[in-house]
Amino acid sequence: MWSDPDMADVPSTRYAEGSDGLFVGYQVLGDGPMDIALLPMHWSNVELFWDDPSTARFFHRLASFGRLILFDKRGCGVSDP
Numbered sequence: 001m002w003s004d005p006d007m008a009d010v011p012s013t014r015y016a017e018g019s020d021g022l023f024v025g026y027q028v029l030g031d032g033p034m035d036i037a038l039l040p041m042h043w044s045n046v047e048l049f050w051d052d053p054s055t056a057r058f059f060h061r062l063a064s065f066g067r068l069i070l071f072d073k074r075g076c077g078v079s080d081p
Contacts, residue, residue, distance in 0.1 A: 009060075010050045011070075013078055025078030026071035030063030037069045038062070045077030046070045 011027040018024065027046045038059075049055050049070065062068045072079040 022080035029068045032066035034066035036066045040073050043076050044072045
C-alpha cells in the first residue's frame with residue numbers, strides 16, 4: 001500500500017435511499033463553495049478508487065476547489081442493483 005500524508009483522508013461511504021427503497025453509495029470530500037459531482041461512466045466503486053494513488057491525488061485536487069461528491073451507479077460497487 002502506498003503512503004502519502006496528503007492522501008490520508010479517505011471519506012467514509014454513506015448511503016442515500018431512493019424512492020424505491022434501494023440505496024446508492026456515495027462519498028463526500030472537501031467543503032469548498034461549490035459542489036463537484038463526479039459522474040461514473042461505465043462502472044464504479046467509491047471504495048476501490050482510493051487504492052490507486054493517481055486517482056486519489058486527482059480526487060484531492062478536485063476537492064481543493066469545492067465539495068467533491070463521488071457515487072456508485074445503481075448495480076455497481078456498494079450500491080444496490
